[in-house]
Amino acid sequence: MHTALAAAVGGGFASALFYLSVLFGGFGALILGYLTPLPLLAAGLSLGLTAALVGSVAGAVMVLGVSGSLTITGAYALTAAVPAVFTVRQALLARPRADGGLEWYPPGMLLTGLTGLGILGFVGAVALAVGEPGGLEGVVRRALGDMAAQFAPPDAEPSADTDHLWIAPALPGFVVVSWMFMTIINGTLAQGVLMRFGRNRRPGMRITELELPRWLGPVYGTVVAMALAIPGDVGFLALNLGLILSVPFAFAGLSVVHAYARARSTRTAILVAFYMFLVLFGWPVVVLVGLGMIEQWMGLRRRWTTGPRQEDE
Structure with a gap:
């Protein structure tokens, strides 16, 4: 039990380090940031849902302690901890079959559930931006306009026109899609490594x-x-x-x-x-x-x- 607890906490700390590497920059920081959910998924898919929960809490505490920001910690929870816990919970669901084996939760339903989680996140962002001019699309356009202004030549005149930012209407969806692929890829990597060493609870998904x-x-x-x-x-x-x-x-x-x-x-x-x-x-x-x-x-x-x-x- 102590070994499992240590592995879960260690997975959480490793996940937090991957996430914090993006804040501090450095070579390979983006790659490490993309692997943030991997230790949580590996702990959960090998040790169970409790390990994923413990690792998520440990990772969030470490992120808060290092960054001192509730916003950064919340972003860690939403982009890494919550999807990892959700994926582990659904992936480890099983019911007994008549032949004595186990019928595992279908991968198609797991993917559909993750899609629903992404939709919930998008709808939440829309709700939070209701009071802003132009709603969520307006927030995205202004943010992209500010970023474009930072990279503009020093002698360029500032412009309030953001109609040329064609990607703005679709950007929230692309962000959610990227997050979904990050979760799926990390889940696949975690399961593959665990199967390689015989530590997986669930058989591989074809x-x-x-x-x-x-x-x-x-x-x-x-x-x-x-x-x-x-x-x-x-x-x-x-x-x-x-x-x-x-x-x-x-x-x-x-x-x-x-x-x-x-x-x-x-x-x-x-x-x-x-x-x-x-x-x-x-x-x-x-x-x-x-x-x-x-x-x-x-x-x-x-x-x-x-x-x-x-x-x-």
């Missing part, structure tokens, strides 16, 4: 088994249609909700790619080439979202999932 709820497709289609057809505040909300909801469909599309590659003898070459193309160009993620939507309606993976399963998926 991406080819990812199943999204049926209702998610119509909801996503409706939100996208609203974003395209309705201007103003409603369009702003729909645009950002659409960006957030695109994440589970991107992973559903990725499951189609993995299923296709698994049915081919050149599986590794196909996946390496695809991921290189995705990282280099970025836009293929739109294709993944489209594949995910088609998968919801047509079940493309069933054509290629009749072969033996690969454990490393």
